Amino acid sequence: MTALNQDYGTSLSWIAVDWGTSNLRVWAMDDKANILGSAESPLGMNAIAGDPKLSFEAVLLGLIDGWLPEGVMGLPVMICGMAGAKQGWLEAPYCDVPARPSDLAQGAVKPNVNDPRISVFILPGLCQRGDSDVMRGEETQLVGFMAGHPDFSGWVCLPGTHSKWARIAGGEITAFRTYMSGEVFALLSNNSILKHSVDDTWDDAAFADAVRAARTQPTAFLHSLFGVRAGALVAPAGTSVPPGASVLSGTVIGTEIADVLGLLEPGENIALIGAGKLASLYQAALAVHHHKAALQDGAAITLAGLSQAYGTLISASKEN
Amino acid sequence: MTALNQDYGTSLSWIAVDWGTSNLRVWAMDDKANILGSAESPLGMNAIAGDPKLSFEAVLLGLIDGWLPEGVMGLPVMICGMAGAKQGWLEAPYCDVPARPSDLAQGAVKPNVNDPRISVFILPGLCQRGDSDVMRGEETQLVGFMAGHPDFSGWVCLPGTHSKWARIAGGEITAFRTYMSGEVFALLSNNSILKHSVDDTWDDAAFADAVRAARTQPTAFLHSLFGVRAGALVAPAGTSVPPGASVLSGTVIGTEIADVLGLLEPGENIALIGAGKLASLYQAALAVHHHKAALQDGAAITLAGLSQAYGTLISASKEN
Numbered sequence: 001m002t003a004l005n006q007d008y009g010t011s012l013s014w015i016a017v018d019w020g021t022s023n024l025r026v027w028a029m030d031d032k033a034n035i036l037g038s039a040e041s042p043l044g045m046n047a048i049a050g051d052p053k054l055s056f057e058a059v060l061l062g063l064i065d066g067w068l069p070e071g072v073m074g075l076p077v078m079i080c081g082m083a084g085a086k087q088g089w090l091e092a093p094y095c096d097v098p099a100r101p102s103d104l105a106q107g108a109v110k111p112n113v114n115d116p117r118i119s120v121f122i123l124p125g126l127c128q129r130g131d132s133d134v135m136r137g138e139e140t141q142l143v144g145f146m147a148g149h150p151d152f153s154g155w156v157c158l159p160g161t162h163s164k165w166a167r168i169a170g171g172e173i174t175a176f177r178t179y180m181s182g183e184v185f186a187l188l189s190n191n192s193i194l195k196h197s198v199d200d201t202w203d204d205a206a207f208a209d210a211v212r213a214a215r216t217q218p219t220a221f222l223h224s225l226f227g228v229r230a231g232a233l234v235a236p237a238g239t240s241v242p243p244g245a246s247v248l249s250g251t252v253i254g255t256e257i258a259d260v261l262g263l264l265e266p267g268e269n270i271a272l273i274g275a276g277k278l279a280s281l282y283q284a285a286l287a288v289h290h291h292k293a294a295l296q297d298g299a300a301i302t303l304a305g306l307s308q309a310y311g312t313l314i315s316a317s318k319e320n
Numbered sequence: 321m322t323a324l325n326q327d328y329g330t331s332l333s334w335i336a337v338d339w340g341t342s343n344l345r346v347w348a349m350d351d352k353a354n355i356l357g358s359a360e361s362p363l364g365m366n367a368i369a370g371d372p373k374l375s376f377e378a379v380l381l382g383l384i385d386g387w388l389p390e391g392v393m394g395l396p397v398m399i400c401g402m403a404g405a406k407q408g409w410l411e412a413p414y415c416d417v418p419a420r421p422s423d424l425a426q427g428a429v430k431p432n433v434n435d436p437r438i439s440v441f442i443l444p445g446l447c448q449r450g451d452s453d454v455m456r457g458e459e460t461q462l463v464g465f466m467a468g469h470p471d472f473s474g475w476v477c478l479p480g481t482h483s484k485w486a487r488i489a490g491g492e493i494t495a496f497r498t499y500m501s502g503e504v505f506a507l508l509s510n511n512s513i514l515k516h517s518v519d520d521t522w523d524d525a526a527f528a529d530a531v532r533a534a535r536t537q538p539t540a541f542l543h544s545l546f547g548v549r550a551g552a553l554v555a556p557a558g559t560s561v562p563p564g565a566s567v568l569s570g571t572v573i574g575t576e577i578a579d580v581l582g583l584l585e586p587g588e589n590i591a592l593i594g595a596g597k598l599a600s601l602y603q604a605a606l607a608v609h610h611h612k613a614a615l616q617d618g619a620a621i622t623l624a625g626l627s628q629a630y631g632t633l634i635s636a637s638k639e640n
Contacts, residue, residue: 094554132550162513162546178546180512187507192500193482218539219579222572226482226498230452234414252542259539 008036009069014076014314015118016306017060018299019083020044020137024059025299028067033307039063045082056089057113060120074119076314078306080140084109084122094127094134098172101143101305105312123309126173133178137302138164141273142173144304145296154268155260157293159278161186165260167268179256182278188225189248197229197244204284206242210250211257211285218258224251253285261289274298328356329389334396334634335438336626337380338619339403340364340457344379345619348387353627359383365402376409377433377440384438394439396634398626400460404429404442414447414454418492421463421625425632443629446493453498457622458484461593462493464624465616474588475580477613479598481506485580487588499576502598508545509568517549517564524604526562530570531577531605538578544571573605581609594618 013031017024022044028036041063048054060077068075084092090111095103107124125136138158145156146168158164161182167175189198210224217224228248232241264270272282272293279295286293333351337344342364348356361383368374380397388395404412410431415423427444445456458478465476466488478484481502487495509518530544537544548568552561584590592602592613599615606613 127550127554129554132547132554134550134553177540177543178550179542180545181542183512184504184508184542184545187511188504191507191511192503219575219582220497221541222499222501222504222576223497223579225500225504227452230447230454230498233454234447234449234452255539256542259543262539 007069008067011036012067012069012072012075014078014310015064015067016303016310017077017079017081017083018137018140018302018306019056019079019081019088021046021082024063026060026063027303028064029303029307029310033303035303037067045085045088049087056083056111057115057120061115061118064118068117072117075117076310077118077120078108078123078310078313079120080123080302080306080309081137084124085136088122089120090122092122092124094125094136095139097126097128097176098174099126099139100172101146101308102312104139104143105309108309108313121309121313123306126176128176131175131177133176135164135166135176135178138166139173140305140309141298141301142166142168142305143308144301144306145271145273146171146173147304147308148296148301149271152269152271154270155264156271156273157260157282158273158298159282160274163256163282167263177260179259181252181256185249185252188252189245194225194228194244194248197232198248199243199245201243201245203243203246206246207250207281207284208288209242210247211254211288214251214254215258215261215289218255218262221251221255224255227251249281250285253281254288257282257285257289261291271296273301327389328387331356332387332389332392332395334398334630335384335387336623336630337397337399337401337403338457338460338622338626339376339399339401339408341366341402344383346380346383347623348384349623349627349630353623355623357387365405365408369407376403376431377435380440381435381438388437392437395437396630397438397440398428398443398630398633399440400443400622400626400629401457404444405456408442409440410442412442412444414445415459417446417448417496418494419446419459420492421466421628422632424459424463425629428629428633441629441633443626446496448496451495451497453496455484455486455496455498458486459493460625460629461618461621462486462488462625463628464621464626465591465593466491466493467624467628468621469591472589472591474590475584476591476593477580477602478593478618479602480594483576483602487583497580499579501572501576505569505572508572509565514545514548514564514568517552518568519563519565521563521565523563523566526566527570527601527604528608529562530567531574531608534571534574535578535581535609538575538582541571541575544575547571569601570605573601574608577602577605577609581611591616593621 016027025040027038083089092109108121126139273296336347345360347358403409412429428441446459590613593616
């Protein structure tokens, strides 16, 4: 746990919080959306929900107490993520799609707090009926992305254990789809018969081939998986076999992308939010199908989304 | 381990053996393909390969020794399954598709045996290059099915942890596809986030709905999985939610079947080999799409396939 014991005085306008399942990040913000300082902690929702000695308010204050200037009252704290889940601080009921950023800001809930120095807003997640789906936290990244790309029309991808794809048009989030690709890849490479075919060896061309094959046979996922193993068994002795990790990863990510590309309408674009190896794999897989997607930094986008909510809820109310 | 200590005298013509990964079944056969007796053991390939004190010949003789009449020499023993794998008794190299039953019989290998009373034939598995795939054991069930349905044209399904679908036409096995559906279902219901949504509750209509939805969105598997969880989260309070096990099972089996139905050509039929709950689920899923598939008993079909191989290799050679 890190915390800056720095009093930002009257420069401090509000506090931004991304409260995930397994970690917590906070930022001290001025009124121009500049970052004054930041801190993080492993006390995500699961740790707090599992320990009766912990409370969300106490954990938050443990990180930001030193930031608060003397005499401050009701400093706005904007929170996104699992703090608004049923097992969180206070449930923030999901907003239905289609949703505008302002709908999300206005869906924020205010938990009772004991410390009068802060005023807490927890932003809601998004839900979709019909083709059932939910998200909590990613919607704020989408809002941040939309703030920087007001004319974007198309699909925004947030790779992860459960990757999210959201369709954005006319300043609204109109639909979204969660894919269990990351979790399925981990289960298959660690716990299935395919674990014997997966090691640290990697080959970009084998990954690209598997991505291409997944789009040629987009309904064959459960069969293509077995090919990761069978490919090695049928290869003539002495020939080299493509590394299983590359083939499996290309099959999983490629199947996900093939499904989304099937929904893409003419003129729609694709954007990627994320960093690191996983986001680069999505970028490479999209490039196989001739889609250029620039990577957007996830933390910056989250902060932009929280700033947007702060602007809607607080700046606006000050002006009135 | 069970064994019948019964001397069948000169009625005993040959011995049929199905040697799997984790079990072993043997049958005493007369020359009219009647079963005189049977025995089984948990000493499948894995147990023997993992224990240097065990040998395939000794394990086999432990089951059949009491069946062998005095003075017998070179009694044919026809084996299918994992005894022919690389880690088995003696590797029987895969036959390539397209393959006729006689190709498989003629691909049998003969391990050296110390006991002169038996003469051992191990049948090969099948492999497919291009769309890489392999099977060992199921090919003998396919041969048994073809013996009883010489004019069948279409796809034969063998449900299992790794289900197999084989295309049969003109007395040949022309192609096949393995689906990792059973293993994927087990991993998702026991080890993924979906375990919280899966219990012993079952609903046939929810299963059928999921099978139907899988064919409507055959490329959406990795997304549809998350719907098993999201469906419960977005349901209005007080409404009943379809049991997760039924939805997950219908999604997995339905996605497999949607892929196969996409390959089905006009006039082709579907047959199912198997028994028990899993085979019934496949039958129900096929019925959702108006395909009637009668269930064929797996053990009887294996024996018919081994009899066919015996006929090709032994009866034929006696006639010459």
